[in-house]
Amino acid sequence: MSLQFVVDGLLTGSMIGLGAIGVTLTYSILRFSNFAHGDFMAWGTYATLAVVSAIGAMVGKVAPIGPLSFGWPLIVALAVGMAFTALLALLLDKVLFARLRSQGQAIIVVMASFGASMALRSLLEFTFTSRPTYFSRAIQIAMPVGFGIRITPDQIALLLLTAVLVLAVHLLMTRTQTGRSMQALSQNAALARIVGIDVASVVRVTWVIGGALACVAGVMIGILVQIRPFMGFDMLLPMFAAAILGGIGSIPGAVLGGLIIGLAEAGAVQLIGAEWRAAVSFIILMAVLFVRPIGLFGVRER
Amino acid sequence: MSEIVLDVRGLEAGYEPGVPIVRGASITVKKGEIVVVLGPNGAGKSSFIKAIAGLVPITGGTVFLDGKDITAAPAHTMVRLGLAFVPQTENIFPLMSVEDNLKVACGILERREIPARIEEMYTAFPDLVRQRRTAAGNLSGGQRQMLAVARALIVHPKVLVLDEPSAGLSPKFVSMVFEMLAGIRKSGVTILLVEQNAKAALAIGDRAYVLVEGKDRHEGIASELWNDPVVAELYLGQRPLHAEKGGGA
Numbered sequence: 001m002s003l004q005f006v007v008d009g010l011l012t013g014s015m016i017g018l019g020a021i022g023v024t025l026t027y028s029i030l031r032f033s034n035f036a037h038g039d040f041m042a043w044g045t046y047a048t049l050a051v052v053s054a055i056g057a058m059v060g061k062v063a064p065i066g067p068l069s070f071g072w073p074l075i076v077a078l079a080v081g082m083a084f085t086a087l088l089a090l091l092l093d094k095v096l097f098a099r100l101r102s103q104g105q106a107i108i109v110v111m112a113s114f115g116a117s118m119a120l121r122s123l124l125e126f127t128f129t130s131r132p133t134y135f136s137r138a139i140q141i142a143m144p145v146g147f148g149i150r151i152t153p154d155q156i157a158l159l160l161l162t163a164v165l166v167l168a169v170h171l172l173m174t175r176t177q178t179g180r181s182m183q184a185l186s187q188n189a190a191l192a193r194i195v196g197i198d199v200a201s202v203v204r205v206t207w208v209i210g211g212a213l214a215c216v217a218g219v220m221i222g223i224l225v226q227i228r229p230f231m232g233f234d235m236l237l238p239m240f241a242a243a244i245l246g247g248i249g250s251i252p253g254a255v256l257g258g259l260i261i262g263l264a265e266a267g268a269v270q271l272i273g274a275e276w277r278a279a280v281s282f283i284i285l286m287a288v289l290f291v292r293p294i295g296l297f298g299v300r301e302r
Numbered sequence: 303m304s305e306i307v308l309d310v311r312g313l314e315a316g317y318e319p320g321v322p323i324v325r326g327a328s329i330t331v332k333k334g335e336i337v338v339v340l341g342p343n344g345a346g347k348s349s350f351i352k353a354i355a356g357l358v359p360i361t362g363g364t365v366f367l368d369g370k371d372i373t374a375a376p377a378h379t380m381v382r383l384g385l386a387f388v389p390q391t392e393n394i395f396p397l398m399s400v401e402d403n404l405k406v407a408c409g410i411l412e413r414r415e416i417p418a419r420i421e422e423m424y425t426a427f428p429d430l431v432r433q434r435r436t437a438a439g440n441l442s443g444g445q446r447q448m449l450a451v452a453r454a455l456i457v458h459p460k461v462l463v464l465d466e467p468s469a470g471l472s473p474k475f476v477s478m479v480f481e482m483l484a485g486i487r488k489s490g491v492t493i494l495l496v497e498q499n500a501k502a503a504l505a506i507g508d509r510a511y512v513l514v515e516g517k518d519r520h521e522g523i524a525s526e527l528w529n530d531p532v533v534a535e536l537y538l539g540q541r542p543l544h545a546e547k548g549g550g551a
Binding site: 177180181183184187188190191192193194195196197198199 | 356357378379380381382387392394397398402405406408409410453
């Protein structure tokens with residue numbers, strides 16, 4: 001068995017993990033499963049693609065950075081895309097989720113997110129067609145790094161970006177007043193208000209972080225695989241499996257859960273064939289729910 | 303001593319429209335006082351105090367804090383206005399450390415003031431220092447209550463409002479909590495508390511109100527209320543108070 005699955009698994013795991021951070025935050029702070037999270041990824045990716053194209057039309061062809069497949073336009077576009085996706089999440093909350101949430105029934109919000117997911121996806125298909133597209137058609141040469149493993153410069157850059165983002169979010173959650181407010185709100189919403197936390201503003205921060213990271217995860221898929229309207233929706237089950245595996249509400253848990261699922265999927269492809277790939281996250285999800293329902297980093301509610 | 307900090311006039315409040323739980327209750331709390339609100343079960347004591355803190359919808363009457371109308375202020379603005387509330391249960395964040403429980407309440411303080419303020423709380427509540435890195439959910443009942451009170455005091459409130467601080471505690475912790483409140487008052491903090499444990503509350507209180515069916519029915523000096531026959535009748539609906547007082551203590 002080739003060890004190449006380690007690199008593949010870490011990359012898939014990074015995408016799943018970045019997405020799962022948003023899922024786990026919305027679940028623990030707003031108390032509902034947001035099925036539209038995958039579609040935030042796709043929208044963020046198409047927004048980024050649109051900005052890349054716009055920059056291309058304005059300044060012409062830009063040379064890629066070093067050995068990477070992309071140049072500065074993609075980095076600028078990613079920042080714009082992250083802001084766009086954050087705004088999209090805020091907007092969807094304002095027009096849809098917040099209104100239903102105030103009526104107090106979580107299941108209605110979950111169903112609404114399912115509807116929003118379909119609507120967002122169809123809008124993408126309508127606008128961009130369902131034909132796959134790419135940030136770059138250039139072929140990258142994978143460098144051998146020993147033990148039969150090959151890795152491309154893009155893959156190294158994106159793994160590093162994931163590590164930086166995860167660390168940043170973890171520090172935000174544990175070291176800043178904003179992060180402590182988010183933790184407080186997820187543990188006891190009434191007490192959070194009593195100690196002076198403005199729930200509405202914490203909810204906004206939650207959507208901004210979740211939306212921005214969804215965009216990064218989507219762009220990673222776009223760079224390494226391809227861009228399709230279904231790209232995010234297809235990640236939904238692995239993302240939820242990762243969030244639950246890591247323990248709902250835990251940022252390190254979501255990322256570790258993502259890496260475990262990514263590695264398991266990549267390993268399964270080698271061992272039992274690619275057609276079983278999707279079943280792996282489902283089996284892991286079921287196993288976790290049976291053995292340790294609170295997840296790896298989860299804490300039992302008192 | 304006569305400056306009024308909290309002035310509640312004809313308060314009406316309830317969770318559902320048309321079903322008031324608090325039906326026209328009025329109290330005043332003067333600077334530096336401990337005021338106790340007593341009442342039989344179901345008298346609306348808890349709803350009354352929660353309504354003041356902005357947690358139960360107010361349908362009538364007014365609440366003034368330091369002369370300012372705070373009747374319609376949302377719950378999360380209360381600490382900034384000067385009212386710090388300690389709920390009866392679930393009054394700490396169980397998965398956060400003791401220190402983070404204190405820090406998260408410091409939102410209205412100046413950033414540079416926070417570390418010193420936290421140290422002041424540790425000085426006032428030495429039991430919490432050793433546990434500063436412990437998840438608050440692992441504290442004992444009495445320590446949890448201390449943390450909840452420290453968390454409320456950290457923002458220099460004009461009035462500290464507590465909902466049954468002795469509820470659910472073992473007798474040892476009950477006396478500890480009341481000693482703690484007496485000590486806090488000595489440091490100049492004004493306190494309003496609702497209590498089921500009338501004897502212990504009246505022992506540390508200056509004045510007390512008896513709430514019955516959502517209205518304030520009786521008011522008096524705390525030390526005198528214990529022997530007041532009206533209170534005995536209103537509060538317990540029976541008369542064994544004198545017998546207990548005469549025979550026991």
